[in-house]
Amino acid sequence: MSFRLAALAAASASVLTVVGLIALPGSAAANSGSFTQVSSFGSNPGNLAMYEYAPAGLHGGAPLVVALHGCTQTATDYYNDSGWAELADRYGFAVVFPQTSSSNNSLSCFSWFDSTKDTRGNGEAASVKSMVDHAVAQYGSDAKRVFVTGLSAGAGMTADLLADYPDVFAGGSVDSGLPAQCATSQSAASGCQQNNQNLTPAQWGDKVRNSDPGYTGPWPRVAVWQGTSDYTVYPVNATELRDQWTNVWGIGQTPSSTQSLTGGTTESVYDDANGRPAVEVYSISGMGHGLAVNPGSGTAQCGQTGAYFLNTICSSYYTALFWGLDQTGSPSASSSPTASPSPTPSSSPSTSPSGSPTASPSPSGGYTPTCYTAANYYQVTAGRAHDVGGIAYANGSNASLGLDNVFYSHTLEETSAGYYVIADSGCPA
Template sequence: MPLPTMRRYFSRLTTTVVLCVVAAYLSVLSPTVPTAAAATGTFQQVTSFGSNPGNLQMYEYAPANLPAGAPVVVALHGCTQSATDYYSNSGWQKYADMYGFALVFPQTTSANNSFSCFSWFDSTKDTRGNGEAASVIQMVTHAESQYGSDTHRVFVTGLSAGAGMTADLLADYPDVFAGGSVDSGLPAQCATAQTQASSCQTSNQNLTPAQWGDKVRNSDPGYSGPWPRVAIWQGTADTTVYPVNATELAGQWTNAWGISQTPSSTQSLPGGTTESIYNDGGGKPAVELYSISGMAHGLAVSPGSNTDQCGSTGTYYLNYICSSYYTAKFWGLDAGSSGGTGSLTAPTGVAVTGTTNTSVSLSWNAVSGAASYSVYREGTKAASTTSTSYTDTGLASGTAYSYTVAAVDSSGRVGASSTAVTATTTGYAPQCFTTNNYNQVAAGRAHTSGGYTYANGSNQNMGLYNTYVTHTLEETSAGYYVIADSGCPA
């Protein structure tokens, strides 16, 4: 079970009792995880995805004929669960088929933790470049290479211990993940040692939002944004991970974003759910908190065939609301990248009218019959506006962004998308990194394929993937690296 009463795990049980408890939990798990047939694709294990310093296993699912440029969603199970459990019960496969994206399911085992928990409480395993966190990033890199994925649309979600690791990953790798969803989980870096885990689960840590925000900022020093968009799901009757954790998470991520801790708006959703929305400076939701009245510890699902229904009930899969559906919509995965089914023509004359180090301004020609316009950044909906111009804010400096615009009629149907335009924000200062190929991959600056190492972005061959070959990489724009052995900046 997710985060299975870790207080009991950390208490002074006798060796015999501990072994009996672990044996009972593990007896309900299959000794191996089979490949499972899916609606249009295949759920399967990937046996080679990198050096795997965290000793994790990788499973994946993608719809058949997934086009290049699709997003990637990483989904982490809870304690005593498996990748198969999460794939079968969470509902994410339904939306991968419906909206078109790849799924990665990391899996840990009792070899790492007696209860098969992700180690969200261990700074040697849940920090940037280390242990399980580094293994997950290697899985992401493998999936991006395999599917030709959009590296600007990578997201991570998790339940319980998987949610604790999700929060850590968002803080460790804000340059990798565009968004995350923490389901019945903990704030990023709440615990740095196993002995602190129980206190995090059940107690108010009495930290200010700024102190929580510092834990995010200190996880990747020097990073200044944009920050991932974070969904927080919490049951009010959770006695395993107390609801105070959701309050701390909201304070942590609104502070990281530099926005108010007071919700911009609230609304009621199915299943006794209250959604609190915290907008960024441009009026777009940056953090969303979903509080589910009366729900105990688990992942909220809602079995059924409607678009907003998903998943299967079971141990720690609770029938309230389809959290995966609302999370996918929050991330913009339902928007696609090629417009909708409406009859309106694509806007013409889309042009970049200005850039700063954190913003891009656009304009376009009006479309007859349009009630509004949807603006897409890197294929994900960034805004809706009734104007024929828009300024996108909160962007990374020195970074190229692709934009399209689609007209929306009065009934909400989205027309064809415009031709894409690319805008590059100003002010990026090149950075240089000299180390061996193994460390370059672990730090997220390079990836591996067929035993060789390749620079992210430029895809230049750096030689064999080992600790003996050393290169200098220059980051010429965010996430784009070139070999600069002859001098840096090149």
């Protein structure tokens, strides 16, 4: 899939940051329930489609998760590859997969940057709230255990929804996304993606508090997932998200604890006044733009790889633990991922159907380089390069590849994790 978050209008897409996802065939594990579209779910001012998944034999009083796709993705793509359907079967909860379309946005992006669509009671945000109300009634879900997650544009909308409806969502997960209400216009979107906004934690927190004036808590518990080599939604957004939600919770920006997880992931935990995790930030070393997945049959594994579904760690699994979806009772009884088993780190980079990897001998540093030959467009969508003003640049080395399109191709050699150089003259055999 190709995922372009800030290409927000067809006429101006070439001058905005590339952040999209183009669907590839999914290969989700067999699930016990059925993935279906709900034709009527109530008020729909945002013109969204509702899809849902519930495992067979789902009991009343179970949690509900809302999972938002990225630009040019569909609900089916996210159902297939994100791992949430697998976890719904394992732990027993329903999942709502909202879907936007090209009639709303030329690249089917959720409108996280438009205050007429991403604010309480308006547009797409109001449509998602209608879906939640419908699903809670349909499945008898626990209204105090409703959660929302999303990737990139879907993550930007996730942060907005947490701010808009803190009375609805008990927790959220912002994956390669942006702080709530970072941009309030299309023209400001790219600046949010790439630049430090130089706001204090209190100013960030005010953007949440002003989204639902008069609300005083309890606040949603927020997970933030970010790759250190993301050149689409820059890592500064994770810092800003941390500042925003720790301020909302009234806690400091120094973590209560940190630990290393699989896939080069560092988890930083920020506890509330009662010593329970309120905000968790997961930084994945060398990972580009996408959702962290880790296919396999292990306890801590889930998801399917593809462009922008990157094989590092199963973020959905650790998010589920953070929210307490593996537990019974209220969200306050939830466990922290710190006690969870970790899978064996994967040494294989995420691959794209467009790339042709060939391994080369291991250098003295012990890293085995891998080469990928593909059109510039597919190098970008696979997370090996990034786009600035319509030009593709190799991640790490920032070597110019030329126009970001399907007509120009290069071979990139990954000489160390997340660091790519041009190797058109050939890679080591």
